[in-house]
Amino acid sequence: MKIKRIILILGDQLDLQNAALISFDHKTDEVLMIESAHESTYVWSHKAKIALFLSAMRHFAQDISSRKYPLTYIKESDLAIQEVLRKQLVEKNATHLVCVEPGEWRLKVALEKLVQDLNIQLVMHDDTHFYSSNTEFSEWVADKKELRLEYFYRYMRKKHQILMDETSQPVGGQWNYDDQNRRPYSKKGPGFINEPVMFAPDAITCEVFEFVERKYSNHPGTLKHFAWPVTREQALHALDYFVTYRLPSFGLYQDAMWKETPFGWHSILSSCLNLKLLNPREVVQRALECYKNNALDLAAVEGFIRQVIGWREFVRGVYYLDMPQMAAANFYQHQRQLPAWYWNADTHMNCMKDAIDQTLKYGYAHHIQRLMVTGNFALLAEILPQQVSEWYLAIYIDAIEWVELPNVAGMALFANGGRFTSKPYIASGAYIKRMSNYCDGCQYKPEIQFGENACPMTTLYWNFLMKHQHALEKNSRTRLMTANLSRISEDKKVLIKAHANKLLSALDSI
Numbered sequence: 192m193k194i195k196r197i198i199l200i201l202g203d204q205l206d207l208q209n210a211a212l213i214s215f216d217h218k219t220d221e222v223l224m225i226e227s228a229h230e231s232t233y234v235w236s237h238k239a240k241i242a243l244f245l246s247a248m249r250h251f252a253q254d255i256s257s258r259k260y261p262l263t264y265i266k267e268s269d270l271a272i273q274e275v276l277r278k279q280l281v282e283k284n285a286t287h288l289v290c291v292e293p294g295e296w297r298l299k300v301a302l303e304k305l306v307q308d309l310n311i312q313l314v315m316h317d318d319t320h321f322y323s324s325n326t327e328f329s330e331w332v333a334d335k336k337e338l339r340l341e342y343f344y345r346y347m348r349k350k351h352q353i354l355m356d357e358t359s360q361p362v363g364g365q366w367n368y369d370d371q372n373r374r375p376y377s378k379k380g381p382g383f384i385n386e387p388v389m390f391a392p393d394a395i396t397c398e399v400f401e402f403v404e405r406k407y408s409n410h411p412g413t414l415k416h417f418a419w420p421v422t423r424e425q426a427l428h429a430l431d432y433f434v435t436y437r438l439p440s441f442g443l444y445q446d447a448m449w450k451e452t453p454f455g456w457h458s459i460l461s462s463c464l465n466l467k468l469l470n471p472r473e474v475v476q477r478a479l480e481c482y483k484n485n486a487l488d489l490a491a492v493e494g495f496i497r498q499v500i501g502w503r504e505f506v507r508g509v510y511y512l513d514m515p516q517m518a519a520a521n522f523y524q525h526q527r528q529l530p531a532w533y534w535n536a537d538t539h540m541n542c543m544k545d546a547i548d549q550t551l552k553y554g555y556a557h558h559i560q561r562l563m564v565t566g567n568f569a570l571l572a573e574i575l576p577q578q579v580s581e582w583y584l585a586i587y588i589d590a591i592e593w594v595e596l597p598n599v600a601g602m603a604l605f606a607n608g609g610r611f612t613s614k615p616y617i618a619s620g621a622y623i624k625r626m627s628n629y630c631d632g633c634q635y636k637p638e639i640q641f642g643e644n645a646c647p648m649t650t651l652y653w654n655f656l657m658k659h660q661h662a663l664e665k666n667s668r669t670r671l672m673t674a675n676l677s678r679i680s681e682d683k684k685v686l687i688k689a690h691a692n693k694l695l696s697a698l699d700s701i
């Protein structure tokens with residue numbers, strides 16, 4: 192039988208080093224890329240997220256065509272990827288489907304089922320974009336009593352000799368400078384920030400905009416502020432700009448928030464990394480070069496590298512280890528509906544309004560906004576984790592399930608019962624007040640626990656502590672929080688609970 196292999200490149204695999212493309216054989220192979228409406232609608236995706244994926248795919252298609260790869264590019268299909276793929280495989284008499292492991296479990300399962308139905312062979316390569324393969328991660332986990340980032344991070348530092356000295360000890364004598372990475376901005380504000388580099392839309396991107404506005408006109412978000420890198424060249428430029436102008440101040444203010452300061456000193460590289468326009472090795476390499484050549488602060492560089500070789504690799508490992516159970520996890524059995532204002536920012540809470548406003552503008556919010564503002568509220572308000580996860584997957588331009596779901600279910604919502612976190616990340620309005628200026632001018636007051644002017648974050652925080660007091664007292668990392676409950680009188684507790692119930696029954700109007 193004549194061999195015919197279809198090399199499938201998915202929208203988040205736009206890398207010439209893609210393991211499926213590397214194995215390309217001109218005698219037998221053809222590349223296939225598919226734009227599928229289902230990928231934009233299975234969650235109610237932000238317009239900028241749809242535009243980013245389509246524009247980056249079309250640019251990549253142009254690039255590989257110019258390199259003489261035979262390519263079939265299916266534009267604007269209304270079918271699901273696997274349906275288009277089925278037709279193509281049949282029409283082309285394919286004997287093999289070759290691809291890299293998808294970043295979403297549902298697609299992996301769909302591809303496996305499709306090749307079974309068609310009785311053809313599947314060659315699914317490990318995703319070599321990542322430092323650590325899923326097999327390596329499972330092997331690392333095998334003898335661990337509990338899954339903790341810190342141990343995995345140290346393993347990665349040692350294995351790849353990153354920030355290690357000649358005696359195999361961490362440079363500077365410490366593995367982690369997290370305690371130096373949590374400073375708020377000065378009370379006067381962040382001062383001058385080197386804004387991230389922006390890219391004007393070219394003809395391909397403008398054509399995509401026109402399509403998105405026509406086809407997905409009722410989707411959330413806007414394209415007005417779209418300036419994301421959509422090619423490898425632009426991604427490299429964004430990386431260069433970040434390490435030169437923004438990395439030096441990245442560390443200190445990693446957790447800081449300020450009204451209408453959407454990007455802070457963050458790298459804004461997650462979409463480039465997740466679409467595979469950038470490789471994490473080159474990102475780490477450039478950060479290390481700048482550290483050595485420009486005598487950058489070790490805490491800033493270590494903090495950045497920890498996110499890339501630590502958290503990013505770690506959550507991917509956990510995702511593949513724990514799927515599909517992770518998607519269904521609901522440790523606290525929360526069942527409330529996501530308030531409608533998560534989709535339009537129409538809330539009186541200044542912190543939520545600002546974080547969601549910028550999300551609708553750019554499809555971006557930084558880590559602490561995602562974790563301690565929108566995520567914290569969703570946990571305290573007892574929202575069904577699957578609805579929260581859908582929102583994050585839809586609304587952030589860098590959201591692909593392998594990275595979105597562990598962060599939402601695992602980090603923000605504790606929905607997987609602390610599988611890789613030692614405590615639920617919860618905070619009252621006091622934390623938000625300390626880390627931002629959101630509370631200035633908010634109609635709610637962070638220090639008020641109940642009543643009309645009480646901060647909903649604060650009321651719901653105390654309510655959460657009371658509800659879960661027993662379990663939180665047993666955990667050494669949350670015991671101090673519950674100890675504070677003893678300072679609240681029983682009468683006050685009753686009033687807090689009553690106010691919390693009122694809020695919980697009318698979440699849409701907060």
Ligand SMILES: Cc1cc2nc3c(=O)[nH]c(=O)nc-3n(C[C@H](O)[C@H](O)[C@H](O)COP(=O)(O)OP(=O)(O)OC[C@H]3O[C@@H](n4cnc5c(N)ncnc54)[C@H](O)[C@@H]3O)c2cc1C
Nearest residue numbers: 457458459460461498502503557558561562589590595598
């Ligand atoms: C509830 C929640 C949902 C999230 N959803 C996503 C998501 O869908 N896609 C996504 O890429 N990240 C997600 N994150 C992680 C993190 O918030 C984003 O990676 C980061 O905000 C992207 O902005 P940046 O590129 O400026 O990151 P920086 O702060 O500059 O960090 C540098 C890089 O480190 C990596 N990184 C940092 N933190 C994490 C993390 N917790 N997990 C994985 N990688 C990390 C990213 O690749 C990022 O580009 C989520 C975090 C939370 C708490």
Ligand code: SF4
Nearest residue numbers: 540542620630633646
């Ligand atoms: S008072 Fe509460 S709701 Fe208002 S900004 Fe501060 S933390 Fe957010």
